[in-house]
Amino acid sequence: MSLTKRGGDLNMKEKQELQVTDVFTKSRIFTYLWIVFCPPYGLYRVLSPSSEFRRPEKWVWTMIVICTLVTFVKLIITG
Amino acid sequence: MKDKLMNGMLSAAGAMQTQRHLAAIKNAFMSLLPIIIIGSFCTLFSNVICNTTPGFFSLANIPGLSFLGKLNPMFTAANYGTMNFIAIGIVVLIAMELGEHYGITDKALPIVALGAYISLCTFTASGKAADGTEVVVTNVLSRVYTNAQGLFVGMFASIAATEIYCRLVKSGKLEIHMPDSVPSNVARSFTILFPSLITVVIISAVGMIFEMATGMTLFNAITAFIQKPLSNILTSFPGYITLVFITTVLWTFGIHGTQVTKAVYEPILLAAFAENEAAYAAGTAIPNIISTPFMSCFSTVTGAGITGGLIIAIMLFSKRDDYKAIAKLALPCALFNINEPLTFGLPIVMNPVLAIPFMISPAVSATFAYAMTKIGFCGRMVVNAPWTTPPGLMAFLCSGGNIGAAVTQIICILLAFVVYIPFVLISNKQQVLTEE
Numbered sequence: 100m101s102l103t104k105r106g107g108d109l110n111m112k113e114k115q116e117l118q119v120t121d122v123f124t125k126s127r128i129f130t131y132l133w134i135v136f137c138p139p140y141g142l143y144r145v146l147s148p149s150s151e152f153r154r155p156e157k158w159v160w161t162m163i164v165i166c167t168l169v170t171f172v173k174l175i176i177t178g
Numbered sequence: 179m180k181d182k183l184m185n186g187m188l189s190a191a192g193a194m195q196t197q198r199h200l201a202a203i204k205n206a207f208m209s210l211l212p213i214i215i216i217g218s219f220c221t222l223f224s225n226v227i228c229n230t231t232p233g234f235f236s237l238a239n240i241p242g243l244s245f246l247g248k249l250n251p252m253f254t255a256a257n258y259g260t261m262n263f264i265a266i267g268i269v270v271l272i273a274m275e276l277g278e279h280y281g282i283t284d285k286a287l288p289i290v291a292l293g294a295y296i297s298l299c300t301f302t303a304s305g306k307a308a309d310g311t312e313v314v315v316t317n318v319l320s321r322v323y324t325n326a327q328g329l330f331v332g333m334f335a336s337i338a339a340t341e342i343y344c345r346l347v348k349s350g351k352l353e354i355h356m357p358d359s360v361p362s363n364v365a366r367s368f369t370i371l372f373p374s375l376i377t378v379v380i381i382s383a384v385g386m387i388f389e390m391a392t393g394m395t396l397f398n399a400i401t402a403f404i405q406k407p408l409s410n411i412l413t414s415f416p417g418y419i420t421l422v423f424i425t426t427v428l429w430t431f432g433i434h435g436t437q438v439t440k441a442v443y444e445p446i447l448l449a450a451f452a453e454n455e456a457a458y459a460a461g462t463a464i465p466n467i468i469s470t471p472f473m474s475c476f477s478t479v480t481g482a483g484i485t486g487g488l489i490i491a492i493m494l495f496s497k498r499d500d501y502k503a504i505a506k507l508a509l510p511c512a513l514f515n516i517n518e519p520l521t522f523g524l525p526i527v528m529n530p531v532l533a534i535p536f537m538i539s540p541a542v543s544a545t546f547a548y549a550m551t552k553i554g555f556c557g558r559m560v561v562n563a564p565w566t567t568p569p570g571l572m573a574f575l576c577s578g579g580n581i582g583a584a585v586t587q588i589i590c591i592l593l594a595f596v597v598y599i600p601f602v603l604i605s606n607k608q609q610v611l612t613e614e
Contacts, residue, residue, distance in 0.1 A: 116204060116205060119566075122208060127212070134216070135216060136252070153209070155206075156271075158271075159271055163259050166259035167255050167258070168255075168259075170255040171251055171255035174251040
């Protein structure tokens with residue numbers, strides 16, 4: 100196989116992996132903002148059927164939002 | 179000779195890129211990137227906007243803007259919920275990414291991986307009480323295990339648990355067969371019961387036997403004998419320069435160097451950044467110079483190889499119309515640290531003349547930035563801004579609003595410009611010779 104083709108194949112494989120542009124789409128950026136300013140709605144956007152988030156990401160964002168909400172409530176209660 | 183070298187490089191890069199564990203780690207860190215960026219920006223906002231501590235520079239301390247202090251719990255909570263659970267996130271993400279590679283998408287898999295990781299942790303934490311006395315608390319999970327300090331062990335535990343679990347499930351020997359009358363979701367719970375149990379027990383047993391044999395927990399041993407030495411190498415100046423050099427060498431062969439080496443350096447530099455971020459939030463001295471944002475700010479600014487310097491050099495000194503046309507096209511992309519139009523357009527890839535400054539520039543820039551940080555002119559990196567943030571603004575944000583950092587970043591691009599000039603002049607001569 101030619102060197103150019105092998106190099107091209109490698110870059111194709113790299114493109115199939117998750118890229119920065121995949122995790123910073125316009126819709127996702129809005130979801131990140133909602134997660135900070137209104138976590139329940141942010142979580143709704145993450146879990147909605149039309150969401151761009153992949154299955155593993157849905158799991159992690161759910162955990163993050165729960166932790167954020169618990170900490171927020173704790174901070175409100177304890178001052 | 180050249181072909182042999184190229185073949186070797188491509189084979190090594192190909193092996194690294196397609197290796198399932200490294201691919202899972204890379205994807206997991208990519209998924210984690212927005213979480214880290216949100217966490218670090220929340221630290222910045224809670225310190226620079228909402229901090230009401232008297233004498234502290236913050237918008238909330240300006241008369242009439244004190245209401246901003248009321249927003250502090252929101253940013254503090256978001257910061258706590260993100261930065262303190264990175265290790266947990268990485269365990270879950272790696273397990274699911276690797277599981278998908280094996281075709282196993284059980285909901286139990288991330289929970290089993292998490293259980294296996296937690297089984298390696300200890301449940302006591304020590305700290306100082308308000309009166310200064312040493313206190314030991316039992317039945318708690320210290321945040322050492324959930325924040326960036328636990329990344330390395332989390333990665334190992336998650337990979338080990340997933341490998342064991344997937345093999346056991348795929349073997350099918352531990353399945354409990356239920357009658358047809360049992361609903362399929364109930365039957366599935368029994369199918370994965372023994373693989374889940376055995377996976378967690380094996381990891382836990384390894385941890386227990388290790389502790390009995392050495393008197394040291396597996397978590398502490400991995401941290402002390404693998405994570406610390408690797409961290410000392412990569413966050414040291416020579417180690418970092420070597421890493422930058424390898425990355426750019428791969429780029430010059432047409433391989434995305436950052437993607438290939440990321441799985442190795444990301445956990446280490448991220449842990450160093452998390453230490454900085456925690457110190458910034460606590461108002462204590464920032465410990466590390468080299469961290470993830472340092473790389474974005476001073477080694478890959480305007481793109482790998484600091485090609486912003488090349489664009490300026492081409493615009494001022496190149497006599498080649500083709501170079502000038504590509505430089506004009508690449509300029510808007512370079513403002514957002516994207517350099518593919520240049521690397522593949524000029525090209526820099528497989529171009530011996532431009533490959534040399536492409537490899538030298540990031541090392542020169544990193545050396546200068548390291549020296550500036552060491553003497554205190556450039557602030558240490560405490561915020562992880564998105565890598566597409568324009569030069570100058572990026573260093574300003576990443577350093578928590580330090581003007582010296584922004585100036586250093588601009589000087590780094592100018593240094594790269596100086597490095598590229600002779601090679602642009604050589605390419606002019608090359609063009610003349612070709613035409614003759």
